[in-house]
Amino acid sequence: MVAMSERTTCLVAGGGPAGMVLGLLLARAGVEVTVLEKHADFLRDFRGDTVHPSTLTLLDEMGLGERFAKLPQSRLDTVSLPGPPALTIADFRELKVAHPYVAMVPQWDLLDLLAEAGRAEPAFHLRMNTEVTSLISEGGRVAGVRYRTADGTTGEIRADLTVGCDGRWSVVRREAGLRPREFPVPIDTWWFRLPRKGDEKAELTPGMRDGHFAVVIPREDYFQIAYLAAKGLDGRLRAEGVAAFRDRIRGALPPLADRVDAITSMDDVKHLDVRLNLLPRWHREGVLCIGDAAHAMSPVGGVGINLAVQDAVATARLLVEPLRRGRISGRELGRVRRRRLLPTLVVQGIQRMMHRAVIRPVIEGRRNGPPRPLVAVMNAIPAARRIPAYVIGVGLLPEHAPKWARRG
Known part of the structure; x- marks a missing residue:
């Protein structure tokens, strides 16, 4: 079945955090915006659950802070690496911000909150079960998208601007002919759940020993575990079977060894192919990529x-102003990359350094725990913990809600 052609001012591909925030902000400015999300709902596990201090401030500015605070969540105020010797690398309590912690909230709850706020805006339109399949090009300019719904209906939506917020495997990026530069990454990640007892403290402390590296992320009623190992290892892990995988987790996380039987099969373990890349150019005429579509992060x-x-x-x-005018130039689209490039490069540089200096030596069995020189410096100068806390929690160039998007 073929649907009629439609029109909007801004078409956003992807209903993740970037797409939903962008759609809501533009709608509050009176810009007609349509967000297309290919899934039927937001209930997908093992997505990022971290909501950082700068994002919490943004939610306050948008009048959503009180509603967000009512969501089930755990709060982390430090990030530590286990020893010997142990090391606290970031202490968010040292930050002079309204929310000196990272909120661990299932991403679907955050997205549902943003969708609910969007429904209060007449210019906001969210369409689930609708997947972008290709771009419409006219006269060398992207003029919208073609889509397919879950029931097989196809159609097209024309737009003054199409924004790719559709992640590291972005269809918009591919169809626009934008090619990212890939950086070498030594790891992949395997996600799974382990039970959490109600009185266990919410901590984000990795396990680093004997060639194993795992991160414990507390959710309200269970632990979400990220097991990091050498890239390309997924086939071997699955061939070894669930018993061998449980042994790996016992080695990485001895305090949780008594509950690894909760991993009933390797079907409970989800593989993430970790990518670290960056688009040299984030736009073409009529189309822009942001978030993971422009720069996949470790x-x-x-x-x-x-x-x-x-x-x-x-x-x-x-x-917002070019969109209100109804015509947006490539020069104006290029301003987004110029604004956001430095924070992206700094974070990716830190991640690449962490891969080389911390993670690779651990997964290769050459070291347990963080590098001793780093431990010595951080322990000798406790105030140094504010630097990674600021970079992680706030960022080098924090963005604030424009006045026209603020509520309450």
Whole structure:
């Protein structure tokens, strides 16, 4: 079945944090915006759950802070690496911000909150079960998208601007002919759940020993575990079977060894092909990529969501007037990359350093725990913990909601 052609001012591909924030901000400015999300709902596990201090401030500015605070969540105020010797690398309590912690909230709850806020805006349109399949090009300019719904209906939506917020495997990026530069990454990640007892403290402390590296992320009623190992190892792990995988987790996380039987099969373990890349150019005429579509991030530091949201805020602020005019130039689209490039490069540089200096030596069995010189410096100068806390929690160029998007 073929649907009629439609029109909107801004078409956003992807209903993740960047797409939903961008759509809501533009709608509050009176810009007609349509967000297409290919899934039927937001209930997908093992997505990033970190909501950082700068994003919490943004939610306050948008009048959503009180509603967000009511969501089930755990709060982390430090990030530590186990020893010997142990090391606290970031202490968010040292930050002079309204929310000196990272909120661990299932991403679907955050997206549902943004969708609910969007429904209050007449210019905001969210369409689930609708997947972008290709771009419409006219006269060398992207003029919208073609889509397919879950029931097989196809159609097209024309737009003054199409924004790719559709992640590291972005269809918009591919169809626009934008090619990212890939950086070498030594790791992949395997996600799974383990039970959590109600009185266990919410901590984000990795296990680093005997060639194993795992990160414990507390959710309200269970632990979400990220097991990091050498890239390309997925086939071997699955061939070894679930019993061998449980042994790996016992080695990485001895305090949780008594519950690894909760991993009933390797079907409970989800593989993430970790990528670290950057688009040299984020736009073509009529189309722009932001968030993971423009710069896929390593899971180190959990900063991918924060950067994507800040991309969205900058995009809304910089492009709202051209969108109101109904014509947006490539020069204006290029302002988004110029604004957001430095924070992206700095974080990716830190992640690449962490891969080389911390993670690779551990997964290769050459060292347990963090490098001793780093431990010595951080322990000798406790105030140094503020630097990674600021980079992780706030960022080098925090974005704030424009006045026209603020509520309450």
